[in-house]
Amino acid sequence: MTYNTQISQLKNYFSDIKKIDFIKNLLKWDQQVLMPDSDSSNRSRAELIAFMDKIKHEKLISEKTGKLIESADKKSDLNLIDNAILREAKRVYNKAVKVPTELLEELAKAVTIGYKIWDKARKKSDFSIFKPILKKIINLKKEYADKINVGSTRYDSLLDDYEPGATSAWIDSLFRILKPKIVKIVDNIVSADDKPEPSILKQYYSPEKQWDFSLEIIRKLNFDFNIGRQDKSVHPFTMAISSSDVRITTRILENYLPACLFGTIHECGHALYDMGFMEEIHSTNLAEVTSLGIHESQSRLWETIIGRSSEFWDFFYPILQTYFPNQLKNYPKSDFYRALNTVERSLIRVEADEVTYSLHIILRYEIEKMIFEDKVEIDELPHIWNEKMKELLDIIPPDDATGILQDVHWSGGSFGYFPTYVLGNLYAAQIYSYVKNEIPSLLQEISQGNFAHLLEYLRENIHKYGAIYYSQELIKRINGELLRPQYFIDYLKNKFYPLYHI
Amino acid sequence: MTYNTQISQLKNYFSDIKKIDFIKNLLKWDQQVLMPDSDSSNRSRAELIAFMDKIKHEKLISEKTGKLIESADKKSDLNLIDNAILREAKRVYNKAVKVPTELLEELAKAVTIGYKIWDKARKKSDFSIFKPILKKIINLKKEYADKINVGSTRYDSLLDDYEPGATSAWIDSLFRILKPKIVKIVDNIVSADDKPEPSILKQYYSPEKQWDFSLEIIRKLNFDFNIGRQDKSVHPFTMAISSSDVRITTRILENYLPACLFGTIHECGHALYDMGFMEEIHSTNLAEVTSLGIHESQSRLWETIIGRSSEFWDFFYPILQTYFPNQLKNYPKSDFYRALNTVERSLIRVEADEVTYSLHIILRYEIEKMIFEDKVEIDELPHIWNEKMKELLDIIPPDDATGILQDVHWSGGSFGYFPTYVLGNLYAAQIYSYVKNEIPSLLQEISQGNFAHLLEYLRENIHKYGAIYYSQELIKRINGELLRPQYFIDYLKNKFYPLYHI
Structure with a gap:
């Protein structure tokens, strides 16, 4: 077979697999977003999704x-794209063949139940309800990690599902620097005398007008409605149904302006990435964000660095x-600008500001590592959670609901996911620093409401590559x-010292 | 293997195939309904659909x-449902294995191009533009029919895709009775002195209010919004994404009230059928309308017999x-009631009234038969069309756009589809006559706006069976x-003689 035949067969085959993802x-x-919300509709939908998974x-x-x-692996002269296609094919194939189908099925079953039990436990604020199924999910995930075994530690194997190429040793090295410095910054900020007054954000804002304003913003941010749309859902998310059909959702709280506003900008940031892959990779297995960290860097760059900046509001x-x-x-x-940037030690991750946010993540990361290094019993988790909250944020959750039960991730078996949120913030700040140097007139x-140059920079340096480069290589290539x-x-x-007059 | 193993393996296997249909x-x-309407979005969507087809x-x-x-076929003691599951499995399998994949691919390609060329030809009102691709599609369909070869004539093979069990000999026997009688009725009606005045329907009606009214109607007709929804689209249609997720669309013309009104009721009639299958067959290959004729009988019963009746408007x-x-x-x-039931000899099938409608179909059926019996050249079609229009409806289309180019069906290779529209009307009238006998208080x-008994009758006698019985058996079982x-x-x-005071 010629070079072209070999690689194009592989390409087409994985393009079909990619189609399955799009359809899912x-x-x-x-x-x-819009399916009738009856039990029976949800049941049939779950069956359709499970079928596509199968x-x-x-x-x-x-075997094929x-x-x-x-056959493709024998070639040594692959070009950049083909080489990455092969790399990704190998990565997912090697993992898939190592995991017994029964384990995957058991996991799928456990997380379906897990979600429901977590939901109930959180409503009752009682960790003991969640404990047995959490233990089961953790054990299955340990087995899963041991089977795929792609890193030097069990946690590295989990990371590979979200942040290919990342290791816990590397994340440790980042968080070791980050943690004390952020704790210090938070200390300085919360002890400042001149605090913003956020009550303006908590008045009544008509949902219809919030919706219209959100559309006006993302139109300005160059969200392309020819290949995308925005809708409403309970939890905002971004979904690519092809590289030419990228959809975001937002949610509107009538008494809290930032929910829709920053939810929209956040998802728009994700979507601009998904919409920006170069055409050559559109229907390949590289038509994909290269990692959740990079994906998050794009959403956070637009949401926090841009969306909560003084210049942004000069225009909007x-x-x-x-x-x-x-x-x-x-x-x-x-x-108004100051209100948007209120920093507070608070209990709930998803409501946390830019500064304290990382501390919420570091807490979760440290606990996850303890779990997968077999250094903790499930029983101890609420206690450890609260201890770490005290250490990092100087507050202790009054109950499980606002403590260890607040996040959905573990009920879904998503261990190794949390650290990518911080990686996103780190990548965003670094990329933004580069952009500012590159475009002196950026601010x-x-x-003036002109985001074209910024987007162009991101397109050229990040978006267009999809999953061609791993995240660490992607950033290194820039500077x-x-x-x-x-x-x-x-x-x-x-940003925050001047804002708080420190 | 035991009875249960054999049949349940077959059942599951075809349930997976059914899932593919639902996903498509x-x-x-x-x-x-809502996908971004760019060329690139449409292209990727076509790829996803083609993938599911593959x-x-x-x-x-x-082989499996x-x-x-x-293995299932060796059993002689299958129960009703299992027997029908096997029958349907055999029917589609036997056809599928007979058709070369290349032929299917060629057909798929031809109809994709065919649609575009037809669209252009119709806009330019020039049959000669459409002729070459129509010829190609017809030839491929002849080849297709000859390959599957499931009836005693080529046309019977085509019918099997839409109306299993039907033959052209049978349809001939029905149309032979129907044609002269309808021609006569139309004659009587159009020569009546006292004609309805339909201009009231052609005023401005606010689209928002039309939409709200359409929802109010189908709520009354017991469309179940827990397992369904209504949206807008260019052409109204009904789509089942599972037996618990059945969606209809409507379209609204602000200067023509009947479009949204009867479009909605028509699709609601389809949907009530799709929503009414008995649970035992929900995820099987029987969770399907048994034929397009029966499907159409349900939409037409609600749309025309009920929706255009005097009693319906007493309430609405x-x-x-x-x-x-x-x-x-x-x-x-x-x-208003008379306006809704204006009968006119007109050019366009989709705008035709209840009475003349069948004549439009008989015309198409006769031409299709000539085509597939090799009794006509493509060149002659516009002429034959116009001749038949003169014969059946006493009018001659002034151009191709309002003549032979008016329907999309042939561009999509849907030959054998048209007669099911008339079958639908015939089944509807017969079933309705039974219902009236069964429920003396029906009118x-x-x-009083109470449709529960009517629906219950349809559920019990038609809907619940899905594709268990072929249409002819289904009707025979009632009386x-x-x-x-x-x-x-x-x-x-x-209905029409009193309405026209004949």
């Missing part, structure tokens, strides 16, 4: 996959005032540097 | 399918008046009678 995404999008798994672990990979605040004259006509932009452009937490630290200080 | 339906529904075809023609059928007209007081407050119900119930056109003839006379 539509099944899920539809379920969360088709994918069968295809992935088939192995042969196609083997007058517009927002026309949407909500009763609430905002006489309210100064400078106070001025933003204050020769690896990921450095100092960028994020500097960003926080430069 | 979602892909199509989404494309027509998966289905591979599964269907695989043959073995499962063979006062409500409609509250939606549109400016247009209707002083307009009597009796005139009174309808005039021992086969399909008889006289019911429809009588229905038309009993």
Whole structure:
């Protein structure tokens, strides 16, 4: 076989597998956005999704996959894209063949039940309800990690599902720098005298107008409605049904303006990445974010660094005032900007500000590592959670609901996922620092509502590559540097110290 | 293997194939209702649909399918449902294995191009543009019919895709009775002196209110929003994404009230059928309308027999008046009822009334038969079309657009589809006659907006069986009678002669 035949067979085969992912995404999008919400509708939808999972798994672990990979693997002169296609094919194939189908089925069953039990336990604020199924899920995940065994530790194997190429040793090295510095910054901020007043954000804002404003924003941010749409759902998310059909959702709280506002910008940031892959990889297995960390860097860059910046509101605040004259006509932009950037030690991760957010994640990461290094019993988890909250944020959750039960992730078996949130913030700050150097007029452009250059930079340096490069290589290619937490630290200080008059 | 193992393996296997259909339906529904409408989005969606088609075809023609059928086929003591599952499995398998994959691919390609060229030809009203691709599609369909070869004529093979069990000899026998009688009825009606005045329907009616009214109607008709929804699309349709997720669409013309009104009721009639299968068959290959004729009987029964009846408007007209007081407050119900039932010789099938409609279909059926019996050249078709229009409806289309190019069906290779529209009307009239006998208070119930008994009757006698019985058996089971056109003839006379004071 010629080079072209070998690699194009592999390419087509994995393009079919990619199609399965896209179709699954539509099944899920539809379920969360507009499907009739009866038990029977949900049951049939679960069956359809499980069927696509089965088709994918069968295809992935088939003999044919192995042969196609083997044959392509003999070539040494692959070009950049083909090489990455082969690398990704090997990575997922090697994992898939190592995991017994029964284990996957048991896991799928456990997390389905797990979600329901977690939901109930959280409502009753009682960890003991969740404990047995959590223990089961953890044990299955340990077995899963031991089977795939792709890193030097069990946790590394879990990480590979979300952040290919990352290791816990590397994350340790980042968090070791980050943790004391953030704790210090938070200390400084919360002891500042001149605090923002966030009550303006908690008034009534008409949902219809919030929706219209959110659309106006993302149109300005160059979200392409020819290949995307926005809808509403209980939890905001981004879903690619192809590289030419990327959908985001938002949610609207009528008494809390930031929910829709920053939910929309966050998902728009994800979507701009998904919409920006170069055409050559559109229907390949590289039409994919390279890691959750990089994906999150794009959402956070737009949501926090841009969306909560003073320049952003130079442009958008007058517009927002026309949407909500009763609430905002006489309210100064400078106070609004400060209100958006209130920093507080709080209990709930998803409500945390930019500064304290990382501490919530570090807590979870440390606990996850203890779990998978067999250094903790499930029984001890609530206690450890609260201890760490005290250590990192100086508050102790009054109950399980606002403590260890607050996040859905573990009920779904998503261990190794949390640290990617911090990686996202770190990547975002570093990339943003590069952009500012590259585009000296950036702040001025933003204050004029012009985001084209920024997007172009991200397209050229990040988006277009999809999953061609692993995240660490992707960042290194820009300026020769690896990921450095100092960028994020500097960003926080430069933004928040002046804001708090420190 | 035991009885249970054999049949349940077959059942599960075909349940997976059914899942593929459901998923394809979602892909199509989404494309027509809300997908971003760019070329690239449409291209990727076409790829996803084609992929599901491929998966289905591979599964269907695989050796495993043959073995499962063979093994189940050895049993002689199958119960009703299992027997029907096996019958359907055999029917689709036997056809699928006979058709070369290349032929299917060629057909798929031809109809994709065919649609675009037809669209262009119709816009330019020039049959010669459409002719070459139509010829190609017809030739491929001839090859297809000859390969599957399931009836005694080529046309019978085509019919089997839409109306299993039907033959052209049988349809001939029905149409032979129908044609002269309908021609006669139309003659009588159009020569009547006292004609309805339909202009009231062609005023401006606010789209929002039309939409709300359409929802109010189908709620009353017991459309179950827990397992269904209504949306808008360019062409109204019904799509089942599972037996617990059945969706209809409607379209709204602001200057023509009947479009949304009867589009909605029509699709609701389809949906009530799709929503009414007995649970035992929900995820089997029997969770399906048994034929397009029976499907159409349900939509037409609700749309025309019920929806255009005087009793229906006894209940709904006062409500409609509250939606549109400016247009209707002083307009009597009796005139509105007559306006809805205007009969006219007209050019366009989809705009035709209940009476002339069958003649449009008979014309198409006769031409299709000529085509597949090799009794006509493509070149002659426009001429033959116009001749038949003159014969049946006494009008001659002024151009191709309002003549032979008006319907999309042939561009999609759907030959054998048209006659099911008339079968639908015939079945509807016959079933309705049974219902009226069974429920003496029916007309009174309808005039009180109570449709529960009617639906219950349809559920018990039609809907719940899904594809368990072929259509002819289904109707025979109700009263021992086969399909008889006289019911429809009588229905038309009993309704329209008084309405036209004949």
